[in-house]
Amino acid sequence: MKTPKQTKKNSIQELAKALRLSPATISRVLNNHPHVHTTTRNRVMAFVEKTGYTRNIMASGLRTNRTNAVGLIVPRFSMFMHTEVITTIQSGLHAHGYNLIICQSNDSLDMEKDLARTLYASRVDAVIAACTLSTADFSHFDILTENDIPVLFYDRVPVQPYNACIVKGDDFRGGFIAASHLIQLGCKRISYLSGSLTCNIYIDRYAGFEKAMMQHKMAIRKDWVFYQELTADNARKAMYRLFAKAPFPDAIMAANDVTAIAVLEYAKEVGIKIPEDLRIVGYSNDPRSAIITPSITTIEQFPANIGQVIVTEVLKRLKGDVGSEVLYPEPIIVPVELIRRMST
Amino acid sequence: MKTPKQTKKNSIQELAKALRLSPATISRVLNNHPHVHTTTRNRVMAFVEKTGYTRNIMASGLRTNRTNAVGLIVPRFSMFMHTEVITTIQSGLHAHGYNLIICQSNDSLDMEKDLARTLYASRVDAVIAACTLSTADFSHFDILTENDIPVLFYDRVPVQPYNACIVKGDDFRGGFIAASHLIQLGCKRISYLSGSLTCNIYIDRYAGFEKAMMQHKMAIRKDWVFYQELTADNARKAMYRLFAKAPFPDAIMAANDVTAIAVLEYAKEVGIKIPEDLRIVGYSNDPRSAIITPSITTIEQFPANIGQVIVTEVLKRLKGDVGSEVLYPEPIIVPVELIRRMST
DNA sequence: TTGAAAGCGCTAACAT
């Protein structure tokens, strides 16, 4: 802004001309190639420093077929869990010189398809994705894998084998320990508010719940299990039905904290005492679950750990440490933990 | 994955060869140039569809000097306000064919400098930034403006004139209406927990507070105003000092909700009744402020509106509707609103 | 309406 409009080309050619060197030498310096004389290197570095030259990534990317960018697709990054994961991934990748291109599918399959394609057009070096609730067919990611762009899924991941790295929280165990916790507290009439069973996370959490119930020889009442979109509204409707006529449940297990919070608020409104009359367990340790009164027992998924694992895995693949020989790798499971609070 | 490894080059040349056309014609079709025969266009489109050809953005970017990518720098995107703004920006830009490269400075000035440079290296078409608390000198953004890459600041913005578009919430008014609200409720002894006055948002909010106090001829007690990093810990320390000896304040105005929440929790712990003994106002309508008991009165900044304004402004600049003739544009101020809740 | 050719800025053989 101070200096008058420079017609500086800001290219390696300009540097070469000014320093009476060839572009190749400049390039070598910039890329830390070994066979460059120290004097030359210093001369170049000094000049680069002085002029503020910054390499054009598009040009080098075109040549080398690498962009130093990683694409990320999430349903919504305002979802607490994703916010945390993304934070970790962005920082981790930046430390290794990668940019992160972040996209949201808004839980729309069409958008997700569009985004996979867009990211391919950008020739990102890798793609990380948490899919929509309705993604059952994952072939729109084929364009990436076919062109040797590694794909990593996390959270909502393919149920069928797919040629991609998979990272997820231990949803089965999460469901299991949440249910076991309630059972150990003496709850006899447990209702479960699940998401749709098209999505792996709800399948697994439910399976964990089922296992715990079976282990304790407790019957699962069909009309006490709900499979629905996990909105506050749906949670309230479920509560209304559950408490329409006795016997009433003595515990609600919710497949996420949004639902648990809605359940709690409904209970407070209609005068059901928590935890005396009804115990509540949520899932994912949303910050609000800690702050509400009474605070809600929930499952911590350690999103920062998930993010860290993803960073490690994606870097491996970017560095070529993982060949394409491993076609259908085993999912990586990140441990979860029960956080006990006042609602139980 | 189904088909055997194709040696398809996936380039315009290949399409040209297959269709017995020149690369130029393919390019014209892809870019919707007018002078192409409809038959040819259809033939090309059909083939593109069939083969799944996707243009290499790096190559076209190198040629045209555009990347269809916008860079974004925020302190942390886990901060509620930014999460919302980013959500809006990403969706808005995607609808116009732009990718968003999202970076976090972690409130570190060095990181911010690094990121500005990285984004220039990527030759993004524009940069949107919410600065760190300590950014006072903005010259690290010069490399962008000098190279005609438009820069837009929001939230934490330059205090001095800078050649960039500036969008922000009406912090002055926010501070003013929050304080006025307390005064109208009859509060006589208002304490203000501010962030450091190096940052425009805290300067403005404080100024609003000051104006309201002056308007009502109320003195501001120096030892009841704190300028500190807005952490829960600092908030608790401030509370401890405020309630160490009488007279005690009858209202706390906090420059953000994290602080307001910490104040409320401290008050509950030590048995100060809210709102009878102490009224509390926060800032920014963090979701937790609505859910805590009692819920906290706060200032809504409408982050989605801020995001929308940013999208509009950045698109204007990307389309070249805003020439560089407007060097130091007036900031765009997005209205705020008081949300009254139980804490007052 | 279409094609030929040059070139965006960089890197990597190959040559010296």
Next chain:
DNA sequence: ATGTTAGCGCTTTCAA
């Protein structure tokens, strides 16, 4: 240790 040269895939004059 350095230079020469070709080309990554695309767009855009200019010419036909």
